[in-house]
Amino acid sequence: MSVSPQDVEKVALLARLAISESDLPEVTERFGRVLGLVDELNTIDTETVVPMSNPHDMHQRLRPDAVTRQNNRENLMASAPAQDQGYFLVPKVID
Amino acid sequence: MSWETVIGLEVHLQLATQSKIFSGSATVFGAAPNEQADAVDLGMPGMLPVLNEEAVRYAVKFGLGIGARIGERSVFDRKNYFYPDLPKGYQVSQFFAPIVCEGVFEVALEDGTLYPIRITRAHLEEDAGKSVHDAFSRETGIDLNRAGTPLLEIVTEPDFRSAEQAVAYLKALHSLVTYLGISDGNMAEGSMRCDINISLREKGSDALGTRTEIKNVNSFRFVERAIHSEYERQADILDNGGSITQETRLYDAEQNVTRSMRSKEVANDYRYFPEPDLLPIVIDAEYIESVRATLPELPGAKRMRFTAEYGLNEYDAALLVPNHSLADYFESVVTAGGAAKPAANWILGDLTAALNRSETDITDSPVSAKQLAGLIVRIEDGTLSSKLAKQVFDALWAGEGDADQIIEARGLKQVSDSGALESMVEAVIAANPAQVAQYLAADEAKQKKLSGFFVGQIMKASKGQANPQMVNELLLLKLNDQS
Numbered sequence: 396m397s398v399s400p401q402d403v404e405k406v407a408l409l410a411r412l413a414i415s416e417s418d419l420p421e422v423t424e425r426f427g428r429v430l431g432l433v434d435e436l437n438t439i440d441t442e443t444v445v446p447m448s449n450p451h452d453m454h455q456r457l458r459p460d461a462v463t464r465q466n467n468r469e470n471l472m473a474s475a476p477a478q479d480q481g482y483f484l485v486p487k488v489i490d
Numbered sequence: 491m492s493w494e495t496v497i498g499l500e501v502h503l504q505l506a507t508q509s510k511i512f513s514g515s516a517t518v519f520g521a522a523p524n525e526q527a528d529a530v531d532l533g534m535p536g537m538l539p540v541l542n543e544e545a546v547r548y549a550v551k552f553g554l555g556i557g558a559r560i561g562e563r564s565v566f567d568r569k570n571y572f573y574p575d576l577p578k579g580y581q582v583s584q585f586f587a588p589i590v591c592e593g594v595f596e597v598a599l600e601d602g603t604l605y606p607i608r609i610t611r612a613h614l615e616e617d618a619g620k621s622v623h624d625a626f627s628r629e630t631g632i633d634l635n636r637a638g639t640p641l642l643e644i645v646t647e648p649d650f651r652s653a654e655q656a657v658a659y660l661k662a663l664h665s666l667v668t669y670l671g672i673s674d675g676n677m678a679e680g681s682m683r684c685d686i687n688i689s690l691r692e693k694g695s696d697a698l699g700t701r702t703e704i705k706n707v708n709s710f711r712f713v714e715r716a717i718h719s720e721y722e723r724q725a726d727i728l729d730n731g732g733s734i735t736q737e738t739r740l741y742d743a744e745q746n747v748t749r750s751m752r753s754k755e756v757a758n759d760y761r762y763f764p765e766p767d768l769l770p771i772v773i774d775a776e777y778i779e780s781v782r783a784t785l786p787e788l789p790g791a792k793r794m795r796f797t798a799e800y801g802l803n804e805y806d807a808a809l810l811v812p813n814h815s816l817a818d819y820f821e822s823v824v825t826a827g828g829a830a831k832p833a834a835n836w837i838l839g840d841l842t843a844a845l846n847r848s849e850t851d852i853t854d855s856p857v858s859a860k861q862l863a864g865l866i867v868r869i870e871d872g873t874l875s876s877k878l879a880k881q882v883f884d885a886l887w888a889g890e891g892d893a894d895q896i897i898e899a900r901g902l903k904q905v906s907d908s909g910a911l912e913s914m915v916e917a918v919i920a921a922n923p924a925q926v927a928q929y930l931a932a933d934e935a936k937q938k939k940l941s942g943f944f945v946g947q948i949m950k951a952s953k954g955q956a957n958p959q960m961v962n963e964l965l966l967l968k969l970n971d972q973s
Contacts, residue, residue: 409759449764449770454772455768455770456769457541458543460509460542461508461514462516464509468525468527471529471534479629481522481524481633482523482622482632483632486628487630488574
């Protein structure tokens with residue numbers, strides 16, 4: 396599968412990764428090699444195979460609906476870079 | 491050009507669990523910021539989700555409530571996007587294999603006809619946190635109390651052709667989920683939020699036009715207005731030969747317009763993949779049957795029963811049934827001996843008006859179902875005229891006891907004793923000779939009008955307690971005797 400530098404730029408944007416102009420050709424080439432490997436898998440006939448969503452042959456255990464966690468804001472906020480009046484603060488985001 | 495509106499809806503329903511979908515934090519509305527967010531909700535490294543069994547049960551209950559197929563093996567997926575109120579950088583949702591699969595929900599329109607809406611799917615997911623933009627000057631505040639609240643996202647096919655149909659569906663859905671007890675349905679607190687997909691096409695065409703999505707509309711009225719305003723906008727563009735851009739928009743209720751949400755333009759690529767931290771949910775037939783056994787009578791069935799069993803018309807049934815508590819109140823009145831039709835009239839009329847005035851819920855009504863039944867019994871047996879009944883109702887509302895106690899205490903018994911009425915009628919005729927002469931000289935049509943004067947005088951003399959029907963009969967007899 397061939398990957399264009401534009402594809403790489405788009406994926407990098409979605410993943411919030413900064414890839415410099417000078418690194419772009421090499422990253423694009425490596426990216427293509429990885430996808431080439433995945434492409435090989437696509438040649439296998441999986442028509443009759445149930446899609447696997449998890450490698451464990453088990454199903455989900457459930458927990459009872461009970462409140463087991465109490466307010467722990469002070470500890471959980473201790474490592475936040477900025478906070479005020481109980482809020483985590485981040486640079487202004489406006490829609 | 492004449493355009494047809496095509497609408498599909500996505501509803502985000504907050505499930506009424508005590509704790510979050512993947513953590514043991516509380517879900518109570520209105521707590522101080524970040525006091526109900528633990529390490530799982532904050533997306534701290536190494537934290538693992540554990541699924542809440544009640545969220546699964548509620549989702550299955552909903553699926554059974556609309557007769558949908560339940561996914562026997564459903565899977566959680568990660569929906570990837572960056573936003574500060576989504577600390578993990580992905581939302582745990584279900585994309586490839588939802589818990590509730592296709593179904594049909596029949597919505598009763600105002601005229602009682604059933605309008606089938608195809609439900610595409612309903613899936614479980616976690617809610618995001620809340621961004622607070624106006625409390626800080628240079629920053630945005632993040633409150634993660636809502637992060638991890640269980641949501642059921644209910645998606646329809648594009649089956650609506652008008653805003654009115656869309657609103658009828660939302661109201662019916664609201665009624666259904668409150669009957670099922672899976673959500674408190676409190677729209678002001680965001681328990682039911684709606685995304686509207688809307689496009690226009692030429693009338694008679696089968697093709698779908700380019701659609702826009704209006705996000706996060708949180709009241710029935712706003713849904714209706716947002717659809718109308720978006721219709722105007724799209725029709726205007728198409729009428730002028732333009733084309734619609736597929737995009738996400740927000741409804742601005744103050745200006746009554748929709749606006750483009752530019753930030754979402756690049757981000758609509760969620761790169762879903764199976765959530766490795768959660769195993770598939772397996773639901774077997776035995777479990778489904780155990781949930782089915784807990785289903786209450788649902789609004790559609792109740793409406794039919796109310797018309798068949800109590801002889802109510804569609805209109806009254808459609809007003810009583812959607813609110814579970816109101817329907818229960820009605821049945822309690824009937825059980826306590828109140829006749830069904832008057833019970834419906836009193837509940838939907840005076841009682842609802844009084845409850846609205848005092849902003850009281852039916853479950854806290856100062857007039858109990860038994861008391862209202864007592865009042866209706868006294869109207870039906872002729873003790874109370876409709877005018878006196880209103881006085882008794884006001885006294886019931888004021889907490890002055892049962893209908894019989896109030897009638898006794900205030901001496902409100904309607905006078906139906908013909909002897910007593912006769913003398914009242916005679917006295918009024920004797921006291922008003924001029925009006926009697928005028929009456930006798932008038933033609934038939936005018937006489938009808940003029941008799942109102944005498945009725946008024948008699949009712950006044952009896953302090954409103956005379957049986958008005960008997961007064962009318964006696965009066966005509968006596969007046970015609972004068973000639």
